[in-house]
Amino acid sequence: MKKIHIEFSDERLITPSGLVFVGQILGKSSFVKKINRAPISKDYLQKQIKNGDVLLTYIGMLCQGKPQYEAVREMMDDPDYYKYALGISYAIPSAETLRQRFDMIGDSLRKDIQQANVDMLREMHIEPTALDNGFVPVDIDVTPFDNSKSNKEGVSRTYKGFDGYAPIMAYIGTEGYLVNLELRIGKQHCQKETPDFLRETIELCRQLTEKPLLIRLDSGNDASENIGIFMEESYKYNNVSFIIKRNPRQESKEEWLESVRECCQNIQHPRDGKTVYIGQTFRNVTYSLSDNEEKTVGIRTIYEITERTIDRYGQYFIVPDIELGTYWTNSSLPDDTVIDLYHAHGESEQYHSEIKTDMDVGRLPSGKFESNKLVLELTMIAYNILRIIGQKSLKKKDAPGRKKIHRRRIRTVISNLMQFAGHLTEHAGRLVLSIGRSNRWRFTFKRLYDSFAFIT
Structure with missing residues (x-):
């Protein structure tokens, strides 16, 4: 076996060549201009490094799965490439500048970043795909971030x-495009401040699609106030439906079973000793309007009650095992369909996982709560950029892999399209990024670059 010798070279070998996609996508939006115009305190030393440059740099880091401030030092080895790829106008900030500027900006740009995120999706001609029934799903959920053994502000149980x-x-x-998010302290109940978040989310969703929305929430958000928001929105625009898993609270499973045993029309027997009752009833819900007037409406309640007298191994139960699942909804879809649609809400856990593990954002970098809010808001833009790249890569069959998929995982996008090695040369005023013919993703990479360049 021949010995391989390692030596250093002055050639410009670029590992994260995929950052050119980030610059192309953000370059078509007014994100940087809005950020630079935003009224922020100017009591900092490096006035020449604009806030737009700071946030562009950090979004580039997030798109590589590197949220820690110190990761910016990797860009210092070839700053000209990163400036060109991301559209940075002056300079790449240091890790210290990143930290100081994030502490200064905090949560003051929340509205600007939300709008920039929606504008980016629209400018890239992204139309969120609807379900087979015509509804566009909107999945809302709380996902805890583990920041144990730290003294960061806002960290709690x-x-x-x-x-x-x-x-x-x-x-x-x-x-699974990310349309809205909000950082909360660990001990905050999932329903606290959620009504305002729901109103905000519906307004953002309306800017992305005119199709009817189907909003799905778990039992932690079973509150009359949430139902009231959806009902009033539905009365106004007739394009908001919801499925909320009910919290049974003090309700008796046995009483539910007795009440439906005789009247249920859909009784299934999947195996011996297992009976499933599926049907609907109506229950009154009282909520308050904006003028504090109370309103009571009957809300359709779907139930799925499973009674087991024998387990899967043939063992008889002394007392039958009863499993209760009930759901609020204002849709007219069949009972079985409503239940299946709620179960599909569990796919949002995969989106959470991609943010926390693939992008490595689960452990936030700052000790200040307001700074971590900004980190998470920029994560929304970076996540959607990676999602756009992943979905565009599926448009043609020029990528490796034979398995047909409808969504490319963020980890795959980062490893195969962001961390894409290239050889950068400059000649006659032109920058050329050469791609090795041994890389099986080269055709997809070239197609994506050309397609983003021609989007207007």
Whole structure:
């Protein structure tokens, strides 16, 4: 076997060549201009490094799965490439500048970043894909971030049993584009401040699609106030439906079973000793309007009650095992369909996982709560950029892999399209990024670059 010799070269070998996609996508939006015009305190030393440059740099880091401030030092080895790829006008900030500027900006740009995120999706001609029934799903859920053994501001005990944060996320479409989020302290109940978040999310979703929305929430958000928001929105625009898993609270499973045993029309027997009752009833819900006037409406309630007298191994139960699942909804879809649609809400857990593990954002970098809010808000833009790249890569069959998929995982996008090695040369005023013919993703990479360049 021949010995391989390692030596250093002055050639410009670029590992994260995929950052050119980030610059192309953000370059078509007014994100940087809005950020630079935003009224922010100017009591800092490096006035020449604009806030737009700072946030562009950090979004580039997030798109590589590197949220820690110190990761910016990797860009210092070839700053000209990163400036060109990301559209940075002056300079790449140092890790210290990143930290100081994030502490200064905090949560003051929340509205600007939300709008920039929606504008980016629209400018890239992203239309969230609807379900087969015509509804565009909007999945909203809280996902705890583990920040144990830290003294960060806002870190406290979450319902998962560890210390951390409890942000709420909202995804739209079957692809799972991130349309809204909010960082919360770990001990905050999932329903606290959720009504305002729901109103905000609906307004953002309306800017992305005119199709009817189907909003799905779990039992932690079973509150009359939430139902009231959806009902009033539905009365106004007739394009908001919801499925909320009910919290049974003090309700008796045995009483539910007795009440439906005789009247249920859909009784299934999957195996010996297992009976499933599926049907609907109506229950009154009272909520308050904006003028504090109370309103009572009958809400359709879907139930799925499973009674087991024998387990799967043939063992008889002394007392039957009863499993109760009930759901609020204002849709007219069949009972079985409503239940299946709620179960599909569990796919949003995969989106959470991609943010926390693939992008490595689960452990937030700052000790200040307001700074971590900004980190998470920029994560929304970076996540959607990676999602756009992943979905565009599926348009043609030029990528490796034979398995047909409808959504490419963020980890795959980062490893195969962001961390894409290239050889950068400059000649006659032109920058050329050469791609090795041994890389099986080269055709997809070239197609994506050309397609983003021609989007107007």
